[in-house]
Amino acid sequence: MLQVNYIRQNRENVLERLGVKNFKETDLVDEVISLDDERKRLQLEFDNNQARVNSASKEIGMLMKQGNKDGAEALKAEVASAKATIEPLKEQMTSVEKQLTDILLLLPNLPAAIVPKGKTPEENEVVREGGEIPTLYENAVPHWELTTKYKLVDFELGTKITGSGFPVYTGKGAKLQRSLVQFFLDFNTAAGYHEYLPPFMVNEESAYGTGQLPDKEGQMYHATADNFYLIPTAEVPVTNVYRDTILKEDDLPVKMTAYSPCFRREAGSYGKDVRGLNRLHQFEKVEIIQIVHPDKSYEVLDNMVKHVESLLQSLELPYRILRLCGGDMGFTSALTYDFEVYSAAQKRWLEVSSVSNFENFQTNRLKCRFKDANGKTQLTHSLNGSSLALPRIVASLLENNQQEDGIHLPASLHNYFGSSIIN
RNA sequence: GGUGAGAUGCCUGAGUGGCCGAAAGGAACGGUUUGCUAAACCGUCGUACGGGUUAAACUGUACCGAGGGUUCGAAUCCCUCUCUCACCGCCA
Numbered sequence A: 001m002l003q004v005n006y007i008r009q010n011r012e013n014v015l016e017r018l019g020v021k022n023f024k025e026t027d028l029v030d031e032v033i034s035l036d037d038e039r040k041r042l043q044l045e046f047d048n049n050q051a052r053v054n055s056a057s058k059e060i061g062m063l064m065k066q067g068n069k070d071g072a073e074a075l076k077a078e079v080a081s082a083k084a085t086i087e088p089l090k091e092q093m094t095s096v097e098k099q100l101t102d103i104l105l106l107l108p109n110l111p112a113a114i115v116p117k118g119k120t121p122e123e124n125e126v127v128r129e130g131g132e133i134p135t136l137y138e139n140a141v142p143h144w145e146l147t148t149k150y151k152l153v154d155f156e157l158g159t160k161i162t163g164s165g166f167p168v169y170t171g172k173g174a175k176l177q178r179s180l181v182q183f184f185l186d187f188n189t190a191a192g193y194h195e196y197l198p199p200f201m202v203n204e205e206s207a208y209g210t211g212q213l214p215d216k217e218g219q220m221y222h223a224t225a226d227n228f229y230l231i232p233t234a235e236v237p238v239t240n241v242y243r244d245t246i247l248k249e250d251d252l253p254v255k256m257t258a259y260s261p262c263f264r265r266e267a268g269s270y271g272k273d274v275r276g277l278n279r280l281h282q283f284e285k286v287e288i289i290q291i292v293h294p295d296k297s298y299e300v301l302d303n304m305v306k307h308v309e310s311l312l313q314s315l316e317l318p319y320r321i322l323r324l325c326g327g328d329m330g331f332t333s334a335l336t337y338d339f340e341v342y343s344a345a346q347k348r349w350l351e352v353s354s355v356s357n358f359e360n361f362q363t364n365r366l367k368c369r370f371k372d373a374n375g376k377t378q379l380t381h382s383l384n385g386s387s388l389a390l391p392r393i394v395a396s397l398l399e400n401n402q403q404e405d406g407i408h409l410p411a412s413l414h415n416y417f418g419s420s421i422i423n
Numbered sequence B: 001g002g003u004g005a006g007a008u009g010c011c012u013g014a015g016u017g018g019c020c021g022a023a024a025g026g027a028a029c030g031g032u033u034u035g036c037u038a039a040a041c042c043g044u045c046g047u048a049c050g051g052g053u054u055a056a057a058c059u060g061u062a063c064c065g066a067g068g069g070u071u072c073g074a075a076u077c078c079c080u081c082u083c084u085c086a087c088c089g090c091c092a
Helices: A004-009 A011-020 A027-066 A069-106 A143-149 A157-163 A170-189 A204-209 A236-240 A292-313 A359-366 A390-400 A413-417
Strands: A125-130 A192-197 A202-203 A226-232 A247-248 A254-263 A280-290 A319-323 A336-341 A348-357 A366-372 A377-379 A380-390 A407-408
Touching: A011 A027, A069 A204, A143 A192, A143 A390, A157 A359, A157 A413, A170 A280, A170 A292, A170 A319, A170 A377, A170 A390, A170 A413, A192 A236, A202 A236, A204 A236, A204 A359, A236 A254, A236 A280, A236 A380, A247 A280, A247 A292, A247 A380, A254 A380, A254 A407, A280 A292, A280 A390, A292 A319, A292 A336, A292 A380, A348 A390, A359 A366, A359 A380, A380 A390
Parallel strands: A192 A254, A247 A366
Antiparallel strands: A125 A319, A202 A226, A254 A280, A280 A380, A319 A336, A336 A348, A348 A380, A366 A377
16 A cells, blocks of 8 residues: 555656556545545544543543532533534544545555556566576477376366366375475575465455455455455465564564465466466465565565576576566566566466565555664565466476476476486 | 453553553663673653654644443443453364
């Protein structure tokens, strides 16, 4: 959530930045300002009246002690009239505050200066590429045939048990998942990230805290009997660890990592995009999250990008890093780098990680702050990234490394998987 | 799921209608003194939103789990909810 005072002081800039994100309802910005004016006016009037009530009440107490009943009664009448004024003011204040918050929730984060203009994924900028795109042998097939051939994933069984998009991993397929999770977590903790195993369901407050609500209401599974949401990413429970906290400056940066399954309804997806492991309703992911000093967040973003990059390098997968354009960025992000790996049999790039700086957009909502050197309380910045999402990593590992005698895994996984080959 | 007890500031914990934004102790921070891996003493030690100021100072309001109610006045009384603890039941 953007800060009202920031909007007030930087109106032109806010409008210009929202334009980069192709945000159309720019009237809302001025509406925020006028609602805030109204809020201030109401508060001042309310406070003044309330102050009168408070002091009169004190006086009544004293008069009663002195036995001055008539004086007390007279003051009571005065309080009653002040309260009559206050009552409607209170209602107006509540209503104006709610309108203000509702609108603020609709405004996306402002993109950083470096974010390219653009509307579609084609306008994302390729920042870097790495690894080598393999030349596959002549009988190479897409991963959904390999998973069947080696009995790694049973899609039909998942459909029977739950529904489409809920695959069942079996045998070596299950073990590969477990190995990757373990490898990723070890890689992250070695870099100083503290490991969490969070709840896989969150309450409404947490979903608001990180900005999934109200923006992505329909994308989350909702357990209505208890009003819990199945998490779409570990970002939600883990970032909320620091909801409503004031950290010491020395506590920063906070580095966290977590494995979790992720649940996404993916309403509106179809076609080749959803084939095999490309797009699922439930998948495994390891996430990294940092809460940092506002002056450091872009430096940290670069570090996180390098961290994820070296993880991909250790998997020996061909990858590229994209800087997302305004139109392709998420609601809460100020700058996002997407990582894609090349799926050689499908001959397409698959997104496997998204690393973002949210600046204080999440922390404003979360009230995650710190005391700076001058003793002033200010908002921290939050960042997160996948490191990594499993299904598409598995897809490209299978496809890119397939040979006549089986799938040859990268050296980094041999110990975790207990073998160098799937056959 | 049942019964009972509880929820106060960073922590412990007092406060049962006005003198309470809240005692006391501890932790933390700053200082003095002494000196050695510490003690003593002094001071500071909530958040949000307003007014005010170049910035402070100063000042108003709200907040003692959340929401409502009673009252001139609520941390304190009443109601609802949430959570915690204890015991019972069930159970991986």
